Amino acid sequence: MGDWFSQQLLDWYDRHGRKELPWHRDRSAYRVWVSEIMLQQTQVTTVIPYFERFMERFPSVHDLASAAREEVLGYWSGLGYYARARNLHAAAIEVVERFEGEFPQDPEQLQSLPGIGRSTAAAIAAQAFDQRAAILDGNAKRVLARYHGVEGWPGKTAVANELWDHAEEHTPHERIRDYTQAIMDLGAMVCTRRNPACASCPVRTGCIGYARNDPEAYPGRKPKKEKPEKTLWMLLIEDGEGRLLLEERPPTGIWGGLLSLPEADPALQPEEVPDHCESALGVETNMPDSLEPFRHTFSHYHLWIRPLRLSARRTISIQEHGRLRWLTREQALEAGLPAPIRGLIRQ
DNA sequence: TACGCGTGGTC
DNA sequence: TGACCAAGCGT
Structure with missing residues (x-):
């Protein structure tokens, strides 16, 4: 009872x-x-x-x-x-x-x-x-x-x-x-x-x-804490056949184990997208086209994502976290992506 | 012990 | 519209 x-x-x-x-x-x-x-x-x-x-x-x-x-x-x-x-x-x-x-x-x-x-x-x-x-x-x-x-x-x-x-x-x-x-x-x-x-x-x-x-x-509120703000460039890199360059993220940390867009070298500044720089990966594309940066708020921090569509014939350094793979948009969306990245790719 | 970890709903 | 939070757990 x-x-x-x-x-x-x-x-x-x-x-x-x-x-x-x-x-x-x-x-x-x-x-x-x-x-x-x-x-x-x-x-x-x-x-x-x-x-x-x-x-x-x-x-x-x-x-x-x-x-x-x-x-x-x-x-x-x-x-x-x-x-x-x-x-x-x-x-x-x-x-x-x-x-x-x-x-x-x-x-x-x-x-x-x-x-x-x-x-x-x-x-x-x-x-x-x-x-x-x-x-x-x-x-x-x-x-x-x-x-x-x-x-x-x-x-x-x-x-x-x-x-x-x-x-x-x-x-x-x-x-x-x-x-x-x-x-x-x-x-x-x-x-x-x-x-x-x-x-x-x-x-x-x-x-x-x-x-x-x-x-x-009741119950008592969680003491609020300042959310850190992080900024990074995410590279939307497309080859001549419409495939995107994606990265398998490491198993721990944010979006662990998922596919995501590769990040540019953190040293890259917004106003100085290089025509040429030392490349971890050589990518040849067509015309430069910067997208609007947007702020994505997570539970624990704010993330400024600066999508950089590389279409000019140029090379850029990639901050590598995991294996890089070329996938079509369909393959990528099927494989599973974090929500903000899915939004970027759908555009 | 305190922190890191996603996304969408709610106001 | 930004802050807060939801059927918590691992480290």
């Missing part, structure tokens, strides 16, 4: 909870796992089409394990946080090799797989196996911080630990799967970040945030 809080949530879930999301249809550990990874820091409506395409191409953990990493990244292209895709692929191989293709039910064993942390392990154990395990995703954090009046930003370990304790204490012994879905649904549908629908909340009578008449004050 559970406490009053969990009983209220389960009753509410039976009447209002979400039960028709794509990963609810067949709750195999594999499908739950893929959905949980995609949903990390990513909204449900964004994930749905990616999940459907991914499942069509990789219907089982064996299909995923035997695929080339490049193709997996291609199916992830546009979702962001590409380490998730690299870890997903690596974990699929481990599940096949270490666990004979069967996901372990124990959260601790799940957590030993790359890309699966405490909350995701618990979510898989609960959703796929109905095992008692507490989750603490962004929704649960918000619900619990408000209900218990937990002060401070959950990014701090002490605050997170306090929330984990509340998460554990409320997790019932029955209907784990429904309770787990219930607390996430309540956070997504009622206890929203802004303008929470407290009048519709099944636990408002015990909620400290509600009693203080300021639920939006």
